[in-house]
Amino acid sequence: MKCIVCICSHQKDVTRSRDETGWRSAAAELVYGAVYRMKSEYDRLITLDFLDSCPENIREFYKYWDSKRKGRSMPSRSDLEPVEMKSFLASMILVDVKRKPLDFIYRLVGTKEVEARGFDPTGKPVAEGSFGITVEDVLTNYRIVSEKKCPVYDREGVPSDIPHLWQGDVILLPLSDDDEIVNMVVTFTDFIHL
Numbered sequence: 001m002k003c004i005v006c007i008c009s010h011q012k013d014v015t016r017s018r019d020e021t022g023w024r025s026a027a028a029e030l031v032y033g034a035v036y037r038m039k040s041e042y043d044r045l046i047t048l049d050f051l052d053s054c055p056e057n058i059r060e061f062y063k064y065w066d067s068k069r070k071g072r073s074m075p076s077r078s079d080l081e082p083v084e085m086k087s088f089l090a091s092m093i094l095v096d097v098k099r100k101p102l103d104f105i106y107r108l109v110g111t112k113e114v115e116a117r118g119f120d121p122t123g124k125p126v127a128e129g130s131f132g133i134t135v136e137d138v139l140t141n142y143r144i145v146s147e148k149k150c151p152v153y154d155r156e157g158v159p160s161d162i163p164h165l166w167q168g169d170v171i172l173l174p175l176s177d178d179d180e181i182v183n184m185v186v187t188f189t190d191f192i193h194l
Contacts, residue, residue: 012086043155050153061188065173074174093187145172146182160164
């Protein structure tokens with residue numbers, strides 16, 4: 001495996017901030033002093049173990065989604081009420097899941113998500129408007145949610161082009177009109193202002 005090493009005091013500051021806010025991972029891990037290397041494994045969970053250590057706003061978003069299931073494995077888009085979700089809207093994304101071939105299209109992108117990207121990807125495929133370590137990592141998150149019908153908790157974090165703004169932990173949750181096929185994914189991001 002090829003090892004990428006970088007020297008960057010900004011990454012050191014971000015990693016320290018993440019530790020102080022409860023984040024236990026970063027795209028780079030400290031090797032020595034200000035020397036970092038890329039981690040070998042992507043930091044995502046597909047179990048509910050994240051609920052014990054995630055930021056409070058992600059826990060609250062999950063609880064809201066969970067309350068809308070009403071005995072089903074996942075709620076539908078029509079179960080989500082924007083009026084009840086005001087505190088989440090700026091950091092939310094709704095993605096349509098297309099089949100044959102499998103694709104993911106941004107339907108609604110919150111203002112904080114647009115700000116972090118520097119553009120509005122609404123209507124574009126996730127592959128063209130993603131914000132993550134790699135496009136493939138982002139698409140893998142959506143594939144897992146749509147195929148396994150389970151939450152994905154992504155702890156990788158990505159710096160934004162906006163000074164002092166970092167995309168922190170992200171939760172991706174399935175939505176379905178028939179409780180069988182995932183036809184949408186809703187996400188919520190914990191943005192950190194450094």
